[in-house]
Amino acid sequence: MSDRIAVSVCNLRHRYGDHEALCGIGFTVSTGEIFGLLGPNGGGKTTLFRLLATLLPVQSGTATLLGKNVATESRSVRQLIGVTFQSPSLDGKLTVAENLLHQAHLYGMSGQTAKSRIDELLDRLGLKDRARDLVQSLSGGLKRRVEVAKSLLHQPCILLLDEPSTGLDPGARHDLWEYLSRLRRDEGTTILVTTHLMEEADRCDRLGILHRGELVAIGKPDELRLSVGGDCLTIQSLDPKSLAEKLANRFQLTPRQIGESIRIEGNAGHELLRDIVTAFPNEITAISLAKPTLEDVFISRTGHRFWENEPV
């Protein structure tokens, strides 16, 4: 990994009417890094993605990609980036190969250059035998692969992906991430990905957590988890409410009831686990001890659950 700066965002704000979608955020991404923007829907991820992709006008603040300003040098920025959209930007009435050729032409490649580059990507993404199929006949996973191939045709320095796993089954998701890791390793491509999936966020080198237009945390996934500290006990019970009360009285804890389970954060989790199981052997259906997850990071930074806006 290098310390050159691929993406630099400074005090970026964006509002839609009265609604402030981004409230002045800033971060940098080094070249060759896989950087994730994690947050629930409506957190501002897609707005940020569209600003970086030159689709939205910059209202306030600056964003530069490899030193090119998104607002004033959008043509240069467009040369540098490859963009994978949440809903694939493909023409269903064209074949896979035709879609890619169209894209190649838009990026100034034609003839043999375009052809060999298209063949290479079809091969690398395992699309060779589907090249002559109409895109509208492909499954969601295959469409996504074509979309990725499309965004890589011109060998972009920076790849922007908006929720790339939407609609993908776990196998296809795994393949996609394998491919992204390889791309970063072999070609040094900087990858910026938005996601609402913890599992996906875990695969990033660094993460920014966006909540209500603010960057509430930034760092490596492990660092973020460590920042929460301690251990996490998750207890399943048939009657979580009464068990939570009993636990609170007996061990002077502050258990949090989340849905049907109870969560306890604290140090020396292994000892606590033993004591709890001994004390309430019949009221616990399952208990697990784990290090904090990214979801715990989100909860501790925002005071909100990831999926809902209500306070925990």
Next chain:
Amino acid sequence: MSKAIAIPESIHYSNADIAHGEPSISLAVYTLALRELVRFFRQRTRIIGALGQPFIFWILFGAGLQGSFRGPAGISYQEYFFPGVAVMIVMFTAIFSTISIIEDRREGFLQGVLVAPVSRTAIVLGKVFGGTILAVMQAVLFLAIGPLLAFVGLSPPISTGLTWFNFPVVLAYLALVAFALTSLGYLIAWPMDSTHGFHAIMSVFLMPMWLLSGSFFPAPESGWLSWVIRLNPLTYGTAGLRRLVTPNIDAVAGLPSFPLCLAVTVASAVAYISIAIWMTGRQTAHNAR
């Protein structure tokens, strides 16, 4: 975080894309126009609709109105309506090829084009040239086949002024009218989010624009209707074509002169395409939808 982050001059970009340079406008226009053609020929219903409807209109209106119609210099309704149908073909093709902008936007295809480093002018021209080619192809097909229907009794024999001699001129003029109407369709479709809106505009604006262009019936001598027709830019598009394909000079005597028709059509084409390019070049939240 400091506002200006200096990037050392000596950065060596490992990736090759910077070497590609500026993609050419012509390649982008070519590929976008080609896409329009490929899509058209893959949608069989569009071909049937685009070619079938004008023939049906021409045959049915011709049969129904020929008794009551008193055209200039005594020409039959079919003969009068003939260039009007060609203009109708051009208009409908323009409408249906630009309505796809709304679909492209909704399906996400347009975003992919907008993030490409092509000039916004190329995006407009690609769409408009694609629509123009489709429109001209169909109109020419109609102009060539229409008169043959007399042999199967579907129309009275009509004399067209279309010859091998003036064919290139007719073709060029049709292309001009098609370019203007496709640009008009583009600038109507660009700001829209749903095809319903476009259909509404089509019913209350584009259809009347064609009906009141002298395509369907001749302009009366006076009254409000004559003024509406005189102020309609498409009147000059239709009149120009009529002058080119009607051999009977008396039948076109009351129409605007050909140079005037050409001037108005060129001026409206320039106006429409300029607005379309301006709209597309603006970076707005709408583009990111």
